[in-house]
Amino acid sequence: MNNRSNRVVNALTILISPGIGIKRWILLSAIALGLIFLGAGFLAEIALGNNLIHYARLLTLGYVFDSATGTLPLLRGGLFLIFGALVFSIAAVKLYAAITRFKPTTSPIGFLDEVYIQRYLILGPKIVAIGGGTGLSNLLRGLKNYTTNLTAVVSVGDDGGSSGRLRDELNIPPPGDIRNCMIALADSEIIMQSLMDYRFPGTGDLRGHSFGNLLIAAMADLSGSFEKGIQQAGQFLAIRGRVLPASLERVTLAVETVSTRKVIGESKIGELREPIKRMYILNKVKAFQESIDAISDADLIIIGPGSLFTSIVASLLIPGINEAISKSSALKLYVSNLAMQPGETTSFSLDDHIQIIYDYMKPAVPDLVLANNHIPDNLDPATANLLIKPFTEHKGTAPILFESLLNTDDPLYHDPRKLAQITMESIYESRRDAKSPVLQYGQPEIYQ
Numbered sequence: 001m002n003n004r005s006n007r008v009v010n011a012l013t014i015l016i017s018p019g020i021g022i023k024r025w026i027l028l029s030a031i032a033l034g035l036i037f038l039g040a041g042f043l044a045e046i047a048l049g050n051n052l053i054h055y056a057r058l059l060t061l062g063y064v065f066d067s068a069t070g071t072l073p074l075l076r077g078g079l080f081l082i083f084g085a086l087v088f089s090i091a092a093v094k095l096y097a098a099i100t101r102f103k104p105t106t107s108p109i110g111f112l113d114e115v116y117i118q119r120y121l122i123l124g125p126k127i128v129a130i131g132g133g134t135g136l137s138n139l140l141r142g143l144k145n146y147t148t149n150l151t152a153v154v155s156v157g158d159d160g161g162s163s164g165r166l167r168d169e170l171n172i173p174p175p176g177d178i179r180n181c182m183i184a185l186a187d188s189e190i191i192m193q194s195l196m197d198y199r200f201p202g203t204g205d206l207r208g209h210s211f212g213n214l215l216i217a218a219m220a221d222l223s224g225s226f227e228k229g230i231q232q233a234g235q236f237l238a239i240r241g242r243v244l245p246a247s248l249e250r251v252t253l254a255v256e257t258v259s260t261r262k263v264i265g266e267s268k269i270g271e272l273r274e275p276i277k278r279m280y281i282l283n284k285v286k287a288f289q290e291s292i293d294a295i296s297d298a299d300l301i302i303i304g305p306g307s308l309f310t311s312i313v314a315s316l317l318i319p320g321i322n323e324a325i326s327k328s329s330a331l332k333l334y335v336s337n338l339a340m341q342p343g344e345t346t347s348f349s350l351d352d353h354i355q356i357i358y359d360y361m362k363p364a365v366p367d368l369v370l371a372n373n374h375i376p377d378n379l380d381p382a383t384a385n386l387l388i389k390p391f392t393e394h395k396g397t398a399p400i401l402f403e404s405l406l407n408t409d410d411p412l413y414h415d416p417r418k419l420a421q422i423t424m425e426s427i428y429e430s431r432r433d434a435k436s437p438v439l440q441y442g443q444p445e446i447y448q
Contacts, residue, residue: 024094028090029088031087032085032086032091035087036085039077040081121146121147121148122148122149123147124149125147125300125427126297126300127147127150127151127300128151128298128301128302130246130302131154131311131312132177132181133310135305135306135311135414136152136154136177136180136304136305137180137181138414139414139423140241141420142416142417142420142421142423143420144240145420147241150240151243151244151291153245153246154243154244155306155315156174156177156247157252158174158310159174159267160265160270161176163176164267165209166217170220170221172220175213175217178216178230179196179210182196182239183237185237185243192237196210196212196237197210198211198212199211215236219232227290242294244290246287247286248288249283251281251283251285251318252265252282253266253269253280253310254280254281255276255278257272257277258276259274260277266314269309270343272344273342275347276344279309279313279360281318286318286319287318287320295328296327296328299330299331299427301330301331301333302333303316304337305335307341308337309345313356313360316360322362322364323363331426332365334370335419336353337388338388338412338413339386340387342386349388350389354366354369354400367398368426369401370401370426371390371400371403372390372402372405373402374404376411379411383411386412390402403418404418405419
């Protein structure tokens with residue numbers, strides 16, 4: 001079967017799926033058109049066949065009229081036409097209502113795909129992903145194909161580049177990681193990414209600023225608050241899910257290295273070339289309440305992937321985040337990074353990554369660790385040496401699920417589809433009584 005035929009089959013599959021609310025009105029419209037056809041046939045005195053005439057006469061009490069007044073084709077045809085038109089009108093109105101209840105978005109993906117998203121993905125589990133950076137964006141990029149009940153709780157310790165400048169000049173949380181997560185969740189991702197990631201050239205005040213960061217800052221100013229600005233930016237991008245800051249307050253990160261050197265600021269921490277002994281937040285902050293509420297209401301809480309210290313630990317350190325994770329009955333999954341990060345996690349093994357999560361996630365602990373077990377043979381030595389080896393003498397209590405998660409086009413990062421698929425299988429395996437319409441029926445090719 002060719003691709004065109006597959007798309008037709010998938011389109012029909014979506015339309016006839018239970019609960020869409022379209023089939024019944026299409027069927028009733030067809031019946032109404034049949035009645036109109038019969039009415040026209042009677043009026044035009046077209047030969048309709050003995051059986052069809054028999055049943056048509058029964059429906060219009062033809063035999064009663066015939067015994068008293070003889071055949072009345074005009075009356076019979078008129079009844080069919082009027083009744084058929086009435087039924088067709090009702091069916092058309094109901095069909096229009098069924099179609100328009102699937103709210104339009106700015107996405108160019110098409111109506112059938114929008115039906116799929118709003119009918120099936122809204123039934124997906126409530127997932128909260130905590131972290132930041134490219135790792136979290138890759139995770140969201142895959143998960144948005146399984147659920148719209150998706151919340152990213154994003155670290156806000158960035159103090160460098162465009163984000164850091166906006167943080168200092170406008171006194172708002174750094175928008176950079178929030179922007180990346182919004183792009184990943186957007187329907188029209190390819191188009192929006194090029195726009196949102198655009199950086200202004202030149203030597204003026206705009207130099208180095210990304211358009212997306214400025215958009216979020218402008219939305220925050222127009223709406224009167226950063227949280228409302230994020231919400232409106234999400235509506236503008238038609239994202240599937242929510243992106244929330246871990247805190248609305250200014251977060252200043254600091255670390256102590258193994259040589260007892262103290263370094264303040266995320267941008268400087270990222271430049272370190274010696275192991276970190278501990279990380280902490282210098283100032284007094286608290287978690288954003290909506291982020292706490294999302295964690296408390298989640299079915300699955302995912303920690304990572306992303307920069308181990310400056311994205312993941314930076315979020316776990318915010319007072320209130322760990323407490324909410326610990327109190328939640330959700331499955332707690334830690335997704336390990338694929339590669340070491342020069343400076344921050346140089347020479348870190350898989351077990352070292354997991355141990356850091358245990359140390360900073362207290363009093364909560366992961367229920368499951370997801371790690372990569374495939375390192376291709378054809379990689380260049382520099383890349384291969386950065387990848388974390390799958391073998392470990394893990395001392396923790398959480399089981400480790402090893403899977404092939406590597407993106408063959410960019411081997412230092414996860415493949416969004418593989419990561420999302422295995423993540424979803426993990427939650428439905430842990431909740432055996434839960435059912436996923438997406439995993440059960442599969443994502444239709446028309447949508448993929």
